[in-house]
Amino acid sequence: MAIATPGAAPADAPAVLSAPLRARRFGGGSRRTGRRRGGSAGRSVLQHLTPWFFLAAAVGLLLLFTYWPAVNLFYFSVTDWDGIDLQKNFVGLDNYVQVFTDPRIFSVFGVSLYYFVASFAQMAIAMYFASLLSFSTRFSNLFRGILFFPYLINGVAIGFVFLYLFQPGGSLDTVLSWFGVTDPPQWLGNPDIVNWSLAGTSVWRYTGMNFVLFLGAIQSIPHELYEAAELDGASRWQQFWAIIFPGIRRVVGLSFILAIAGSLSVFEIPFIMTGGANGSATFVIQTLQTAFSFRQVGLASAMAVVLLAIVLVVTWIQRKVFPDEKVDLT
Amino acid sequence: MTTTEDLRTMPQRTTPPRPIRGRSPLERLRGVSATTAKYLSLIVASVVTLLPLSVLLFASLKTAPEYAQTGPFDPPENWLNFDNFVTAFTSGKMLEGFVNTTIVLVVSLAGTIFIGTMAAYALDRFAFRGKKLVFGLFLVATLIPSVTSQVATFQLINGLGLYDTKAALILLFMGTDIIAIYLFIQFMQSIPVSLDEAAMIDGANRWTIYWRIVLPLLRPAIATVVIIKGIAVYNEFYAPFLYLPSEGLISTSLFRFKGPFGAQWEVISAGTVLVIIPTLIAFLLLQRWIYKGLTAGAVK
Numbered sequence: 001m002a003i004a005t006p007g008a009a010p011a012d013a014p015a016v017l018s019a020p021l022r023a024r025r026f027g028g029g030s031r032r033t034g035r036r037r038g039g040s041a042g043r044s045v046l047q048h049l050t051p052w053f054f055l056a057a058a059v060g061l062l063l064l065f066t067y068w069p070a071v072n073l074f075y076f077s078v079t080d081w082d083g084i085d086l087q088k089n090f091v092g093l094d095n096y097v098q099v100f101t102d103p104r105i106f107s108v109f110g111v112s113l114y115y116f117v118a119s120f121a122q123m124a125i126a127m128y129f130a131s132l133l134s135f136s137t138r139f140s141n142l143f144r145g146i147l148f149f150p151y152l153i154n155g156v157a158i159g160f161v162f163l164y165l166f167q168p169g170g171s172l173d174t175v176l177s178w179f180g181v182t183d184p185p186q187w188l189g190n191p192d193i194v195n196w197s198l199a200g201t202s203v204w205r206y207t208g209m210n211f212v213l214f215l216g217a218i219q220s221i222p223h224e225l226y227e228a229a230e231l232d233g234a235s236r237w238q239q240f241w242a243i244i245f246p247g248i249r250r251v252v253g254l255s256f257i258l259a260i261a262g263s264l265s266v267f268e269i270p271f272i273m274t275g276g277a278n279g280s281a282t283f284v285i286q287t288l289q290t291a292f293s294f295r296q297v298g299l300a301s302a303m304a305v306v307l308l309a310i311v312l313v314v315t316w317i318q319r320k321v322f323p324d325e326k327v328d329l330t
Numbered sequence: 331m332t333t334t335e336d337l338r339t340m341p342q343r344t345t346p347p348r349p350i351r352g353r354s355p356l357e358r359l360r361g362v363s364a365t366t367a368k369y370l371s372l373i374v375a376s377v378v379t380l381l382p383l384s385v386l387l388f389a390s391l392k393t394a395p396e397y398a399q400t401g402p403f404d405p406p407e408n409w410l411n412f413d414n415f416v417t418a419f420t421s422g423k424m425l426e427g428f429v430n431t432t433i434v435l436v437v438s439l440a441g442t443i444f445i446g447t448m449a450a451y452a453l454d455r456f457a458f459r460g461k462k463l464v465f466g467l468f469l470v471a472t473l474i475p476s477v478t479s480q481v482a483t484f485q486l487i488n489g490l491g492l493y494d495t496k497a498a499l500i501l502l503f504m505g506t507d508i509i510a511i512y513l514f515i516q517f518m519q520s521i522p523v524s525l526d527e528a529a530m531i532d533g534a535n536r537w538t539i540y541w542r543i544v545l546p547l548l549r550p551a552i553a554t555v556v557i558i559k560g561i562a563v564y565n566e567f568y569a570p571f572l573y574l575p576s577e578g579l580i581s582t583s584l585f586r587f588k589g590p591f592g593a594q595w596e597v598i599s600a601g602t603v604l605v606i607i608p609t610l611i612a613f614l615l616l617q618r619w620i621y622k623g624l625t626a627g628a629v630k
Contacts, residue, residue, distance in 0.1 A: 287478055
């Protein structure tokens, strides 16, 4: 690669070498060699450029594929562009007004509530099993693996697994009939239930991740604390509240904030399983449909900006509440 | 005197201070039931996790008439009936999906590793103007939800003439990997700078130091990134769905089963099982790395 220009070697050294070493090696000499090879100005430019050679690709891709679209998002959001037309008409804040006033758009955020509620169940389940497995357990590796594995599975595969499970007369209905439920609802066909079914699928998928995070945090609590508590006659329940919970409070807090951001931007599970039908469309599905099915790129950009703003606010709160989050997870 | 008194008082203590180990029958009973409840709940959780997957496996091994006549919990008649898998592979274009996924995966992984380690090397080993700005740019970028910005990214890809090419996906996967850079920087901080200095005294230039010293030492971090990124790319659905409509990656090939195989659940199941098997194998082989890598990536 071009970076390996031999002449660059001594010139770009100073950043790493400690000061005395630098002085010993280059003291006075570098300038002279520099002049001999055609001017110190050229060399120092090269020296300044070296880190940028290494950074160029990463920063270039970052600007091109993250910042350029983000800037464009703001630009599109104040136009009525349809994605094809060469002409983009400036419409001011009309798109934003529509996002907040059109009931079909903003009410979609209500769907996020199902996932938000479900994420509490998810964290509770994860915490329960993480606490269980933090005490000595037979086959603990096996159980840990089973609980975690769904997190790794391809989203489309999970979608099909649950489409199959939720079929009328399918596996879930069969299981329920063993328990005497003879008239199960249409899990994905009934608008009152579909979001619970999808949120349940999302719990199945993501609990494993929370569980492993919590387990890691619990295992980093010094073991002597449990022993001391046991000597004092504390029950498991007391141990949980006095030792485990305070020990993992920060991870729980972090997961809580991630749950808010996550439930606002739910996408894959409902898109794959129902395509947003029966009132299961989430804000992201709505945004992408607006852009790519209805060709209202301007409006969709405004929706994306609104979501971006909400996520940024949530993250800002996270940084305020949990400054300098450091979690030991090994 | 003291001894006799002790002897006399001893039996009168009806409730001796509880020894630490021995427990009353009631407590022991509670202990046993607690243990039972613990294992019972673990078993219930395992069943809830594995049942949806097992019924799908059953369905994938049944013939079409068999599937129509039997219930979801009836095991298949012939456990070695792989016809549905063959159908999924040939008519379902799963083979194309696997090949394309492999291509995209390998190229974007190689790209991510080189670009990421080079960027991390610059950010960790150089002092230069604008370093804070670059760090800030990477940090802020982690906050932008990538799914929604696709509205604008799509126009960019289209403008670059990359729509419906694998290059679009490769560039997107390489360009949005900030977590990898963070992991590399974190790991690089543990590599002593004195190694760089020693090499520099021996006359090595910056590129040689990066290529010969830093990169080989980063191997554990590279392994972590390969795992996180590999799983993410393998599971990615929306990017190939949006940018590569005419070819299939593993996710989109499977997703397209929805149309032609509409009600043929035995074929859809086979396709789904095919997609899950590589994940399962990777998980069984790399468990320890996966736990470490994913938890490290999750909190960044």
